[in-house]
Amino acid sequence: MADRRVDLSALPKEVRDQLAELDLELSEGDITQKGYEKKRTKLLAPYIIQTPVEPPRQNDVQPPAPSSSSSHGPPPSSSSRYRERRSRRTHRSGGTRDDRYRSDIHSEAVQAALAKHKEEKMALPMPTKRRSTYVQSPVVTRTPPDSSSGSEDETSVRRQSSVVPPPPMVNPNLQSPDSWINSTVQGSSTSSSASSTLSHGEARPQPQNQPKPQPQPQYKPQYQPLYQPPYQPQHQPQSSAHTAAVTDMLAHSRIAPSENSTPPPDVTAVAPPSRGPRVDLTSNPVVRGMSRGQSRSSMMETADGVPVNSRVSTKIQQLLNTLKRPKRPPLSEFFTDDAEEIVEVPQPDPNVPKPEGRQIIPVKGEPLGVVSNWPPALQAALARWGATQGKSPALTALDITGKPLCTLTYGKLWSRSVKLAYTLLNKLGTKNEQILKPGDKVALVYPNSDPGMFWVAFYGCLLAEVIPVPIEVPLSRKDVGISQVGFLLGSCGVGLALTSEICLKGLPKTPTGEILQFKGWPRLKWVVTDSKYLTKPSKDWQPHIPTANTDPAYIEYKASKDGTVVGVAVSKVAMLTHCQALTQACNYCEGETLVNVLDFKKDIGLWHGVLTAVMNRIHTISVPYAVMKACPLSWVQRVHNHKARIALVKCRDLHWAMMAHRDQRDTSLASLRMLIVADGANPWSVSSCDAFLNVFQSHGLKPEVICPCATSPEAMTVAIRRPGVPGTPLPARAILSMGGLSHGVIRVNTEDKNSALTVQDVGHVMPGALMCIVKPDGPPQLCKTDEIGEIIINSRAGGNMYYGLPGVTKNTFEVIPVNANGVPIGEIPFVRSGLLGFVGPGSLIFVVGKIEGLLMVSGRRHNADDLVATALAVEPVKTVYRGRIAVFSITVFYDERVAIVAEQRPDASEEDSFQWMSRVLQAIDSIHQVGLYCLALVPANTLPKTPLGGIHISDTKQFFLDGNLHPCNILMCPHTCVTNLPKPRQKQPVGVGPASVMVGNLVAGKRIAQAAGRDLGMIEDQDLVRKLCMWPTVMHQYLTEALQWRAQTDADHVLFVLLNAKGVPVSTATCVQLHKRAEKIAAALTEKGSINTGENVVLLYPPGIDLIAAFYGCLYAGCVPVNVRPPHPQNLAATLPTVRMIIDVSKAACILTTQSLLRTLRSKEAAASVNIKTWPTIIDTDDLPRRRPPQIYKPPTAEMIAYLDFSVSTTGMLTGVKVSHAAVSALCRSIKLQCELYSSRQIAICLDPYCGLGFVLWCLASVYSGHQSVLIPPFELESCLSLWLSTLSQYRIRDTFCSYSVMELCTKGLGTQTELLKARGVSLSCVRSCVVIAEERPRLSLSHSFSKLFKDIGLSSRAVSTAFGSRVNLAICLQGTTGPDPCTVYVDMKSLRHDRVRVVERGAPQSLPLMESGKILPGVRVIIVNPETRGPLGDSHLGEIWVNSPHNASGYYTIYGEESLQANHFNTKLSFGDPQTLWARTGYLGFVKRTELLEANGDRHDALFVVGSLDETLELRGLRYHPIDIETSVSRAHRSIAESAVFTWTNLLVVVSELCGSEQDALDLVPLITNVVLEEHHLIVGVVVIVDPGVIPINSRGEKQRMHLRDSFLADQLDPIYVAYNM
Secondary structure, three states: OOOOOOOHHHHHHHHHHHHHHHHHHHOOOOOHHHHHHHHHHHHHHHHOOOOOOOOOOOOOOOOOOOOOOOOOOOOOOOHHHHHHHHHHHHHHHHHHHHHHOOOHHHHHHHHHHHHOOOOOOOOOOOOOOOOOOOOEEEHHHOOOOOOOOOOHHHHHHOOOOOOOOOOOOOOOOOOOHOOOOOOOOOOOOOOHHHHHHHHOOOOOOOOOOOOOOOOOOOOOOOOEOOOOOOOOOOOOOHHHHHHHHHHHHHHHHOOOOOOOOOOOOOOOOOOOOOOOOOOOOOOOEEEEOOOOOOHHHOOOOOOOOOOOHHHHHHHHHHHHHHEEEEEEEOOOOOOOOOOOOOOOOOOOOOOOOOOOOOOOEEEEEOOOOOOOOOOOOOHHHHHHHHHHHHOOOOEEEEEOOOEEEEEEEHHHHHHHHHHHHHHHHHHOOOOOOOOOOOOOOEEEEEEOOHHHHHHHHHHHHHOOOHHHHEEEEOOOOOOHHHHHHHHHHHOOOOOOEEEOOOOOOOOEEOOOOOOOOOOOOOOEEEOOOOOHOOOOOOOOOOOOOOOOOOEEEEEEOOOOOOOEEEEEEHHHHHHHHHHHHHHHHHHOOOOOOOOOOOOOOOHHHHHHHHHHHOOOOEEEEEHOOOOOOOOOHHHHHHHHHEEEEEEEEEEHHHHHHHHHOOOOOOOOOOOOOOOEEOOOOOOOOOOHHHHHHHHHHHHHHOHHHEEEEEEEOEEEEHHHHHOOOOOOOOOOEEEEHHHHHHOOOEEEEEOOHHHHEEEEEEEEOOOOOOOEEEEEHHHOOEEEOEOEEEEEOOOOOOOEEEEOOOOHHHHHHHHHOOOOOEEEEEOOOEEEEEEEEEEEEEHHHEEEEEHHEEEEEEEEEEEHHHHHHHHHHOOOHOOOOEEEEEEEEEOOOEEEEEEEEEEEEOOOOOOHHHHHHHHHHHHHHHOOOOEEEEEEEOOOOOOOOOOOOOOOOOHHHHHHHOOOOOOEEEEEEEHHHHHOOOOOOOOOOOOOHHOEEEEEEEOOOOOEEEEOOOOOOOOOOOOHHHHOOOOOOOOOOOOHHHHHHHHHHOOOOOOEEOOOOOOEEEEEEEEHHHHHHHHHHHHHHOOOOOOOOOOEEEEEOOOOOHHHHHHEEEEEEEEEEEOOOOOOHHHHHHHHHHHHHHHHHOOEEEEOOOOHHHHHOOHHHHHHOOOOHHHHEEOOOOOOOOOOOOOOOOOOOOOEEEEEEEOOOOOOOOOEEEEEHHHHHHHHHHHHHHHOOOOOEEEEEEOOOOHHHHHHHHHHHHHOOOEEEEEHHHHHHOOOOHOOOOOOOOHOOEEEEEEEHHHHHHHHHHHOOHHHHOOOOOOOOOOOOEEEEOOOOHHHHHHHHHHHHHHOOOOOOOOOEEEEOOOOOOOOOOOOOOOOOEEEEEHHHHHHOOOOOOOOOOOOOOEEEEEOOOOOOOOEEEEOOOOOOOEEEOOOEEEEEEOOOOOOOEEEEEOEEEEEEEEHHOOEEOOOOOOOOEEEEEEEEEEEEEEEEEEOOOOEEEEEEEEEEEOOOOEEEEEOHHHHHHHHHHHHHHOOEEEEEEEEEEEEEEEEEEOOOOOOHHHHHHHHHHHHHHHHHHOOOEEEEEOOOOOOOOOOOEEEOOHHHHHHOOOOOOOOOOOEEOO
16 A cells, blocks of 8 residues: 555655544544545645556455554564554454443453354344435434545445435335335435345346245344345235135135125325325125134234235344344342232342441541641642732643644733622622622633633632633533523523623624523623733732631532533632642642543543642643644644643543544654543443553653542532652552442452453542442432442532522532441531442552443443443444443433434444344343333534533433434333333233122122113103104104105104204205105115115215115115215225225125216225125116106014115224114114204204214114204314314204214314414304214313313313214214213223223322213113123222113124124123123223113112223223223324324233324334333333324224234234334
């Protein structure tokens, strides 16, 4: 390479500097290898000695040697050159690490730990990201521009590996599958689909009409991600394998697949922006009710429980296999399986190491020496040097290039400080008023690049006796922790801020030019302290310099673990004493030179570089952070040039200097007598110190010079290693067991070298101080000698208090240690340092971490820095950006959980990142024996930063908890780290035991849980009886007879009014009109359709009066009508198969429909979904001739079937029930009585009229009761949201019926427009009852929201109620017009999971509000039954609701007679008690509770509460969960979650959430969803799926079709944004 032909030592210094900078860029990851080589070659080109190049031999490939080193004498041999290059590469590979945490021993330990795992052949399922060609990877779209030095063409070359080039815009319907897949494969590293193709062999181009073969998934070695083939869009041809899967699926169902059977319809593959039409879809063509114990999953599973050819379920199976692998010995179970699930104290493990030493004795520092010429105050020292040594240099500041910019002498420092003090006290206000008085607090706002101005301001404040509060320069309104700094300034009463002119100009301004008012800050007056603005004092004015006392001298800010900023007040005497102690400990002498790389506004940089330096007339050279970034070797050069004796650095500075030292052979560090390492208390500093010494020992650095120290803002300097005598042996290191440390015990590591921690001492206690070690939690009890505890200090040289916070001050600054018996050991107060450590041999202090970095997980302590070090040792070069890793803990489910967040390099591939994350999991599990809860990677430069560029941990944690972190990769591991879940509930064998003995109306000592409506036959008023007696038959009233009677007696009475979207009646039907239309249809059926009596006829109509006429026409002709929702014309592929299925299942002989729907059924689009040639006879009823049937059919018995009611349940089950004429008559009569419906009444119906109670109200009730029904088709609300409410107001409707979907539409769409509605004259004060028709638990929050929102336009809070029906009985409860209001109770959710009901107070934790499901209808009896024993239950017990009523359905309509199922659901009996009554099982869980309210007859009211469908409940860990409860919690987790649904698959809980925000938020939702389900439901989420809005299918009743969603997910048809498989 280039450097072989160049004598690097002969290059000019500028070129060598540029080469060193280039090396640093490469090591920090700021430039690629290719860009590095290109720029290096360009730099060396003018100096290359041209020699003929020997062509390389075939087998001799020379490795590149990008780094340079000086060469002397003859060139080294090729082998030595290779070794040298290799060592350089090895050295550089750690460049992207933060070498504060670098340790070769630890790296070896990590690699050894990882090697153990390689033997296990187990694969982690890799998360699935949306593989859209047009959507960039989150990494690309969100990573800020990298500060790379590469040229544009290099950058583009580098980024080709991570960005998919957008293909030319092609019509997606014309784009072939191959072009789509291949465009993804070409160099895409962010798409797992690309890797899948490449990992299974080269992708061969195929003809467009042939589907790509799907590679079979296979297991790979431990934690190798399993890649899946790309998701194929819906327009691609389906593979034969998929067809086979569908055939297999159909084979499991009761219907044999016909020749042209198609897969189950799907509306979720192409997600529209809005939810679109709500359609009823069947997941599987199963036409019957299933037995209660039967599992839905059996429909799709093959023998091994995984559906055929389902990639998603293969990943889930892989996840299950991974979770089955044996974990480390589990932590002790500390839950008992009781009803309350109270967390118990963990039982102590007898094998835990315990401290065995004696109680520690306080350690004393050497006495503070008494020196005769100590100044009485620090200001006095400055006055002395300003007067006697005015020309002596005090401070040298550097410019951005690292060269000296200006030097401030002690004379100038004194004179400028005096001028500033005079100006502050005398020249800020008008002549008569003084703005600042001694003791006031003043903010100092100076950048790190301007130490001179800060020195003058600080000493000016001391001389004026005002208290300086140094803070960071605010750069924007959104600075990290900006409001907390404002809180500090406000609590200190700061009203004035001192700054420099340049800094003031750089502060953010408002458009008017004023300084921005920062969030949470008090209003400040800004004062510029440049010399030209200061006033020279008169000759007779001298600053007052009193002897140091206990008044505050300055306030140093400190950011605590939770992000709050507090001010530590340091008194004048403490400041002076601290300077004296440091002078004695460090042996400072007058006139020495000190190089300071640290922040001079606080901590060691302030104590040594500003205060003690002035005390001892030291010359300080301040090297700002910006200079260090540009020239990392600048501080070493300053030491060399100025022959500095002391240097103040951090491990970071040691690392940077090592990386850039190569061409600086002429630097010498021989002058240094102390190299103070400020973060030497970090246990990982030892490796940095050793590595630096190793490199610079040849440059004159002496081993005894390195002096680590331990400090904290409260205790100030705790300990510092004294500069050693040359030749004396260095102190020994402690090699401790991490296992022992996690239990707070010191144990020398002897067994497992992988989990060892090497710690160096931080020297002895400070002079004049007394030190103890106390337990970090609980009372400050003295530790034993072999126990880790918090270091506490008693010294005059420490902080005094947290300013303005007396309560917290007492706990930190006034601690009195106690012995093992709790007795105080004295009266001297100590200060907590926040450092964890122990006293070693020779009273040396060892620090192993900080309280702030302590993570308490399951009773064990882990240090955040230790975890960072382990993560960094796992080959982060390809993944982690500049070693930026944050570790913190969050509290989830009664314990702390460890989260790691790292910044990902812009060029890191998806696979590399996932590989790194899975290896970090293993390493931390092996070395620290702690499970990670979450591991996230965010784009580079996006984590919140501290002023000096570090990661702001508390803000990062808050971003994580708020869902604002926006990770680009995330891995959750709740299964492996949450070990304190309650034990799964063991279900007891069921049987009827002695506790079930019934005595009268009691069972097990409680009233039987049963309730009944009024008697159906006893309440008719005489008027009605008189009217009814005119009917041809009173005993058996058929609806056909009722309609004929009304057509004769009240021909012109309007029964139905149909409205359009504008609220205009488009169709009406009087009694006689309806009768005649029904006759025409009956005639057409007998003539055109040749229909025989009893045959089934499908009605296919939009909501309207045509549907009603067709229904009665069928009854007139003696046919059985089957009402079916028509297919949606824009979504035929999804909706038409369901129509076809019902037609086939019902064996319909004929279809009645409209002209437009007839055209749709025979269209080409329909032919693509179903076989249109096999439709039964289709009759268009739009233009029928006026004919009458020969006779109107009258059934011989009322038990004959009147109609079939088909519905798709929320579990995706298509069920048809038979409803007899007697049931129809009884149901209509029951509703009439409950709602008081008469001919003069008018009701409004906004419901889908296709099944259940909606059909009954739309088609049947008016003909029976004679009231007028105003019909509002729900789809009309999509074009006019206010249609329903306007109709209620216009027609003055008293009673209205709607669905939850209608109510939700109005709540979301009109909730903000109530004023507009009021202005248009809409008033709902007329509404007496608004009943929601549903087959589910009442949605209390939606009902409350609706009532509250429309209260302003007159809606009564008592109006809204709910009805309840089921398949076996279409109407069980309906609130009606009389009787008590529906009541609400709060039940304990934990008890519900155990199938128990425990009523609690409102607001109790884990409480669930339940509303009564309406009043039980007349003639209906319900009883609560144990679904397993079939025995009755007592009051307030949870069980299945059984119903007995004359309007129960007659049974299921099935192809094959299933007598057992029929008997089980419709004609079942109690196992004891009343064995005669026949009951129907609703399949819903609920309970009956006797309330204090009274019925009309004076009896106490029995309320029925519906909890949820038995088929939908999730059986997890032996407990019963209702999906709606989990979904409610999930929807609360983040503002971007629009809707969610949950289901289970092979015992894993799957949560699907719709994302209504940006796709950037998708990965934020994963931890929040996992957290909230674990916290509130004690369940671990297995898979989190983030999808677009509108993907979760919802039926016409507004109910989620979870099983259909599950089938679509497992068939990989959802096109999810992100799928996370939690470990």
